[in-house]
Amino acid sequence: MNTALLSALREIETDKSIPFETVKGVLEESLLAAYQGREGAVEEARVVLDEETGDLRVMKEGEDITPHDFTRIAAQVMRQTFYQRLTEVHNEQLLEEYGERMGDxxxxxxxxxxxxxxxxxxxxxxxxxxxxxxxxxxxxxxxxxxxxxxxxxxxxxxxxxxxxxxxxxxx
Incomplete structure (x- = not known):
């Protein structure tokens, strides 16, 4: 069980005012990019975060194909991608919010x-x-x-x- 990950995602949701589903999606995208950069990666794979346990799994057609060393390697590769993408989402939200308020x-x-x-x-x-x-x-x-x-x-x-x-x- 990885409740620390879920807590961290909830904290990002609160601090940056980004919906949890968006934060979760960014994490899954970042981990998928890290996975696909590995040798032997499966093209049709997707990364899924279990919202109850906080476990991350690489799935293909409903089957768990998570490599045994995935978490350690993925964490190193995905950190930069994750924060870069979160910043982009945050900036998009600010552009939208304040763009609508021009002239106020x-x-x-x-x-x-x-x-x-x-x-x-x-x-x-x-x-x-x-x-x-x-x-x-x-x-x-x-x-x-x-x-x-x-x-x-x-x-x-x-x-x-x-x-x-x-x-x-x-x-």
């Missing part, structure tokens, strides 16, 4: 205030308040609550990048 006024908390830009925490993501979108002579302090206008979202290399405004007429 939201409240955030100033994380870092600089001359050229200010970082504003919106809860699940940080946004950039560039100097060009700040009100002249308005000063921001760390921890200060701010109402900002969601101006733009861009997909970046490190995840979605949100730009907010304090000058927009929608505010």
């Amino acid at each position: 006024v939201v409240t955030g908390i100033v994380q870092q205030a600089h001359r050229r830009m200010t970082l504003v925490d919106l809860g699940r993501v940080e946004a950039i308040l560039p100097a060009s979108e700040q009100v002249p002579n308005e000063r921001y302090e760390n921890g200060q609550r701010l109402k900002v206008y969601l101006l733009e979202i861009r997909e970046g290399g490190r995840g979605p990048s949100l730009t907010v405004s304090r000058r927009h007429e929608g505010l």
Whole structure:
């Protein structure tokens, strides 16, 4: 029984706000990729996580074909794939969530205030308040609550990048 694995998946579900089924699917995909990279892998195989016991099995047409050393080898190979795919899913969710909210006024908390830009925490993501979108002579302090206008979202290399405004007429 591998309840530690199930606990870890539930923790990811809570921390990243990603549904358990999605986290489970990403794990199964990652392990399948690790399995298929092995010599002698069966093409039609699939990886199944038992949600009650936490056991992982490689299955083909209902038959358990899990290699005896699968868990140790797979863990090494799949770790990077799993976290990379989880990050992609998380970023997709943020793009969808904030993409739908473009043009809305939201409240955030100033994380870092600089001359050229200010970082504003919106809860699940940080946004950039560039100097060009700040009100002249308005000063921001760390921890200060701010109402900002969601101006733009861009997909970046490190995840979605949100730009907010304090000058927009929608505010």
